[in-house]
Amino acid sequence: MAELRTCLGVLFLLSFSPAQAFGRITQLPRRTAPVGATSIPAVAAAAVRPWEAPAPRDPQPESRPIIIDAGHGGEDWGAMITGRYEKDITLAVARKLRDRLQAQGLGPVRMTRDSDEFIPLNGRVDETSAWGGGLFISLHANKVFRRGPHGIVVYSFGRGHGRGDRHHRRRRKVPPLPAPPSVQVRAGAALGVELARGLRREGLRVESVERAGYYVLKNPRTPSVLVELGYLSNPAEAKLLADPEYQDRLAAALADGLAEHLARQAPPAPMGALQAKAGSGGR
Numbered sequence: 001m002a003e004l005r006t007c008l009g010v011l012f013l014l015s016f017s018p019a020q021a022f023g024r025i026t027q028l029p030r031r032t033a034p035v036g037a038t039s040i041p042a043v044a045a046a047a048v049r050p051w052e053a054p055a056p057r058d059p060q061p062e063s064r065p066i067i068i069d070a071g072h073g074g075e076d077w078g079a080m081i082t083g084r085y086e087k088d089i090t091l092a093v094a095r096k097l098r099d100r101l102q103a104q105g106l107g108p109v110r111m112t113r114d115s116d117e118f119i120p121l122n123g124r125v126d127e128t129s130a131w132g133g134g135l136f137i138s139l140h141a142n143k144v145f146r147r148g149p150h151g152i153v154v155y156s157f158g159r160g161h162g163r164g165d166r167h168h169r170r171r172r173k174v175p176p177l178p179a180p181p182s183v184q185v186r187a188g189a190a191l192g193v194e195l196a197r198g199l200r201r202e203g204l205r206v207e208s209v210e211r212a213g214y215y216v217l218k219n220p221r222t223p224s225v226l227v228e229l230g231y232l233s234n235p236a237e238a239k240l241l242a243d244p245e246y247q248d249r250l251a252a253a254l255a256d257g258l259a260e261h262l263a264r265q266a267p268p269a270p271m272g273a274l275q276a277k278a279g280s281g282g283r
């Protein structure tokens with residue numbers, strides 16, 4: 001799109017740290033770090049980031065947690081229009097989505113942040129890998145320089161967005177990530193399609209389902225999507241995004257889409273069970 005999307009752009013400016021640019025990460029963000037401090041320490045170059053380590057053996061993939069990523073946080077407000085902050089909206093919807101997923105018994109759920117704190121982009125990816133995340137959904141809100149655009153945009157990794165990772169990495173200097181393997185790209189795209197369906201079933205307007213090279217979509221082991229929940233630059237939609245009832249609808253629709261996606265991913269019944277069923281049906 002030709003529009004300058006400032007939602008992620010603001011985060012890029014604020015996520016710079018010389019230590020992060022040249023160091024590697026071995027620890028998860030420290031929750032006790034004061035606002036304004038970098039959450040993740042830089043350490044020796046010999047260390048590996050969680051996604052570089054050998055993948056843990058997991059005989060039960062369905063036990064891998066769903067990772068909910070509330071965009072921005074702390075001194076990184078994200079977009080802000082007339083006192084409405086993107087970081088607050090994303091956290092509110094993330095909490096509601098977590099609660100719904102847990103209430104629906106859709107497996108373990110973890111959040112990259114559950115308070116108003118700053119976490120750099122690479123920290124969000126590392127956290128997801130360290131937790132063995134099965135799915136990753138990053139929540140944001142849009143802002144453009146026109147009041148008209150409205151609706152939800154769902155992104156998965158790809159090269160369809162002109163202002164993707166190349167532009168942003170140059171400005172932010174976070175450790176680079178290569179494109180994820182094709183199996184993760186396909187899985188992320190499938191998740192994005194299912195989330196869009198869930199949102200539309202709820203009667204919400206999905207403006208588009210797109211591809212982009214955003215940093216948090218590059219996790220090599222976790223299918224990842226980024227959802228722009230609406231436009232803060234649209235006055236009517238900004239009012240909705242700050243409304244707890246509308247946030248409930250967004251969370252319900254996203255949970256619905258995730259549930260559908262997980263149902264489609266469920267492994268087929270064991271052969272023994274199928275044979276038993278066929279045998280009982282024939283008698």
Ligand SMILES: [Zn+2]
Nearest residue numbers: 007008071140
């Ligand atoms: Zn954002």
